[in-house]
Amino acid sequence: MATLIVRGPDGSEREVALVKRITSVGRDPENDVPVEDPALPATALHIHFDGKDYNAAAHDRSDMTVNGKRRGAWRLGPGDRIRVAGTELTFEAVARTPLPSARPIAGQRLQALETLVRFSERLLGATDLNRLLDELMDALLEVTHADKGFLILLEDGEMSVRAARNVARETIEGAVERVSDSIIRRVVETRRALVVADALHDSEWSGSTSVVNLKLCSVMCAPLMQKGEVFGVIYLGNDNVVSLFDERALELLAPFAAQASLLVQNAMLLDSLRRENLSLKEAVASRQYGDLIGAGASMREVYRRIDKVAGTDISVLVSGETGTGKEVVAREIHRRSTRATGPFVAVNCGAIPEALLESELFGHVKGAFTGAVATRIGKFQAAHGGTLFLDEIGDMPLALQVKILRALQDRAVTKVGDNRPEAVDLRVVAATNRVLEDEIRKGTFREDLYYRLNVVAIHLPPLRDRGEDVVVIGKYFLQKYAKEFGARVRGFTPGALVAMRKYAWPGNIRELENRVKKAVVLADRALVSAEDLDLRPEILEPILPLAQAKEEFQKRYINEVLERNAGNRTKTAKDLGVDPRTVFRHLEKLEAERRGQVLPPDDEETEA
Numbered sequence: 001m002a003t004l005i006v007r008g009p010d011g012s013e014r015e016v017a018l019v020k021r022i023t024s025v026g027r028d029p030e031n032d033v034p035v036e037d038p039a040l041p042a043t044a045l046h047i048h049f050d051g052k053d054y055n056a057a058a059h060d061r062s063d064m065t066v067n068g069k070r071r072g073a074w075r076l077g078p079g080d081r082i083r084v085a086g087t088e089l090t091f092e093a094v095a096r097t098p099l100p101s102a103r104p105i106a107g108q109r110l111q112a113l114e115t116l117v118r119f120s121e122r123l124l125g126a127t128d129l130n131r132l133l134d135e136l137m138d139a140l141l142e143v144t145h146a147d148k149g150f151l152i153l154l155e156d157g158e159m160s161v162r163a164a165r166n167v168a169r170e171t172i173e174g175a176v177e178r179v180s181d182s183i184i185r186r187v188v189e190t191r192r193a194l195v196v197a198d199a200l201h202d203s204e205w206s207g208s209t210s211v212v213n214l215k216l217c218s219v220m221c222a223p224l225m226q227k228g229e230v231f232g233v234i235y236l237g238n239d240n241v242v243s244l245f246d247e248r249a250l251e252l253l254a255p256f257a258a259q260a261s262l263l264v265q266n267a268m269l270l271d272s273l274r275r276e277n278l279s280l281k282e283a284v285a286s287r288q289y290g291d292l293i294g295a296g297a298s299m300r301e302v303y304r305r306i307d308k309v310a311g312t313d314i315s316v317l318v319s320g321e322t323g324t325g326k327e328v329v330a331r332e333i334h335r336r337s338t339r340a341t342g343p344f345v346a347v348n349c350g351a352i353p354e355a356l357l358e359s360e361l362f363g364h365v366k367g368a369f370t371g372a373v374a375t376r377i378g379k380f381q382a383a384h385g386g387t388l389f390l391d392e393i394g395d396m397p398l399a400l401q402v403k404i405l406r407a408l409q410d411r412a413v414t415k416v417g418d419n420r421p422e423a424v425d426l427r428v429v430a431a432t433n434r435v436l437e438d439e440i441r442k443g444t445f446r447e448d449l450y451y452r453l454n455v456v457a458i459h460l461p462p463l464r465d466r467g468e469d470v471v472v473i474g475k476y477f478l479q480k481y482a483k484e485f486g487a488r489v490r491g492f493t494p495g496a497l498v499a500m501r502k503y504a505w506p507g508n509i510r511e512l513e514n515r516v517k518k519a520v521v522l523a524d525r526a527l528v529s530a531e532d533l534d535l536r537p538e539i540l541e542p543i544l545p546l547a548q549a550k551e552e553f554q555k556r557y558i559n560e561v562l563e564r565n566a567g568n569r570t571k572t573a574k575d576l577g578v579d580p581r582t583v584f585r586h587l588e589k590l591e592a593e594r595r596g597q598v599l600p601p602d603d604e605e606t607e608a
């Protein structure tokens, strides 16, 4: 490294290393080389290093001589003597005495640790990964005195510059092209930090992209590691000072990089969770209708019907297998109706013993039967001004069906043991998982009541026929219960998603909810697996006779294509390369199945 021997007018002598690109000499203490010489101008000259040579230039026409001759500017060679006023400077291409480190490291370790603690504290409040990384780089520039810093992450083998900062705490534009570089490659390959003292003159690195593009003199690069793997690097440089970094500076950087690795990994995990959360929220929001989640064609048809009937007082009959959301639909109708501020009263007709059902529905007067110690109103009166939800209406005994029909026709009910009818103003939504038409045929359900309740029918498809909705609803429950139980679970494994799509879900959404809830409580990993959901291969794919398996597949496949085509039968037939009558026939069969009927086999099927 080049040096200047500085001799003052009093004969004192000292050696100064030329570590900067431009070194100023003068009387003013602000200069890089201040000299106590009253005759010397405030700044007398500059020595400029152009990457190859050192050039002296007189400042403001000051009287400068080199080797006894007056010069305005001069390319310096070994032993050249510069004189201004009473000061003499001798240029040496190499240091005469070993120089102390360019920057004293003592005390910096403490400063670095303090900065690290401050940074860690900031992490606790950090909400955004990009800002956090910028803060990390700013802290590192402060500690190491680098004037440029880059945090580069390796994602899927690709380098991406996640933070690029200069001392002014500004983002360096176009950083990717500037640093994609052999120095980084070396650090990634060796997994070891690297210091380059005088990069412009180091034959190994002087051609590297970053050194050329950023005109770097000093470079220090350390890996960010997790479980022995490099996932990024911290790259620091200075374009002004050579030999800024040495082994001791590396020692300073090492704990910082180790801690930063943890912090960055954590922050990245948090960031990905936040992003996943947000996209799930968006997905749920775009697939949500009140408390109902799902946006497949069949559910969109359900929403359309709810929209149509909600504002009226029309009776609605909701049908669907157990756990498909019939009560949620009833509540949604109520919530969107003009009765929303009134009560919503649910009665499970199948769960109440027959002897108690009448009094439960219509109330009783004191002494009406043994145990009737006080007069009580029934569910009909409780629902006055609101909506009465009659769940499992198919389980209602015939005798009571007559009374319900009368109450709905007369808009009045009479308590058990009383003979004074009371007016009630309510809307009825009934639900059933039975096929009521069959019950009528069997004589267990009254046709007149059926028509009274079934002014508009809403059918809820089973979960297995709702396509991708099963995943969206599953993720919604996962998120909900992870939050409720403070669990660290953040998603499903790909295997779990496949299993969820394959499984038949006999208990529908209630079963999905229960399985996910249990998995969230018990899971000890971030991702819930098919095993956590108790979806073992044997319950996913029961072995069927080939003909039945073919039929099942065909049914599912046509449903899927129909779903993709938003229910358009002609397009579905065209896509499947079949006659439209095949699709119509398929839908007829589904409808018959829903009613529990069996259609005669087609010619095609008979042949098969």
Ligand SMILES: Nc1ncnc2c1ncn2[C@@H]1O[C@H](COP(=O)(O)OP(=O)(O)OP(=O)(O)O)[C@@H](O)[C@H]1O
Binding pocket: 291, 292, 293, 294, 320, 321, 322, 323, 324, 325, 326, 327, 328, 329, 391, 431, 433, 473, 509, 510, 513
């Ligand atoms: N589309 C949906 N999105 C989110 N949650 C749903 C959806 N459908 C149903 N659920 C939830 O599934 C569970 C079962 O729903 P609900 O009780 O309404 O079903 P049901 O058809 O009335 O059942 P049952 O016939 O057994 O009375 C509830 O916890 C409900 O909140």
